[in-house]
Amino acid sequence: QQQVKQSPQSLIVQKGGISIINCAYENTAFDYFPWYQQFPGKGPALLIAIRPDVSEKKEGRFTISFNKSAKQFSLHIMDSQPGDSATYFCAAKSTSQGGKLIFGQGTELSVKP
Amino acid sequence: SQTIHQWPATLVQPVGSPLSLECTVEGTSNPNLYWYRQAAGRGLQLLFYSVGIGQISSEVPQNLSASRPQDRQFILSSKKLLLSDSGFYLCATRRRDLSYEQYFGPGTRLTVT
Numbered sequence: 617q618q619q620v621k622q623s624p625q626s627l628i629v630q631k632g633g634i635s636i637i638n639c640a641y642e643n644t645a646f647d648y649f650p651w652y653q654q655f656p657g658k659g660p661a662l663l664i665a666i667r668p669d670v671s672e673k674k675e676g677r678f679t680i681s682f683n684k685s686a687k688q689f690s691l692h693i694m695d696s697q698p699g700d701s702a703t704y705f706c707a708a709k710s711t712s713q714g715g716k717l718i719f720g721q722g723t724e725l726s727v728k729p
Numbered sequence: 730s731q732t733i734h735q736w737p738a739t740l741v742q743p744v745g746s747p748l749s750l751e752c753t754v755e756g757t758s759n760p761n762l763y764w765y766r767q768a769a770g771r772g773l774q775l776l777f778y779s780v781g782i783g784q785i786s787s788e789v790p791q792n793l794s795a796s797r798p799q800d801r802q803f804i805l806s807s808k809k810l811l812l813s814d815s816g817f818y819l820c821a822t823r824r825r826d827l828s829y830e831q832y833f834g835p836g837t838r839l840t841v842t
Contacts, residue, residue, distance in 0.1 A: 654771075658835065658836070662831070665829070667829075703771050714778040715823060716763065716778055719772065722771035
């Protein structure tokens, strides 16, 4: 049972454009929502995260928007660069079961020069 | 900061052979530890998690097992590998505090032939 749905599966953006990746969750027993960036052959790296009592968090060119009532959150990458080309995963942390993360299926982002 | 080591980095094993992958963590005590598998495609499948020495929870019934013989050591094993066990195996750790941040290791690429 997939509890975090991520879209789109792939995304092509021009350099300097805005990349937007969306996630929706189906369970309210989550208390932390991170985003990971993964390059081929590497482990996922924590990019940015938000807690449900905050509606937006910004770190450099990366922003998370969180809508608790809609159970949706999104990642915005401003001024996208070719070096941002990677696979991005959203996740939601369970309040039980060892605090495990439930991951979305990933979005493959390609930023064209 | 936490450092996660995974050994080996790559492994090619024949069907029916045993498996042992090791994960060790530095820079934290009594962490939660996780094993994930990433098959072709992009999804991250949680296999096992541990909240303490000797405490293992299994997420997916299969021919793999996990053990935590020491506080910062997590081992993934199999008695007989299947072709379907091929994939990218990732160890992850999370501190037992309110940071909620989960970090991944560099991964082990397993090919079963």
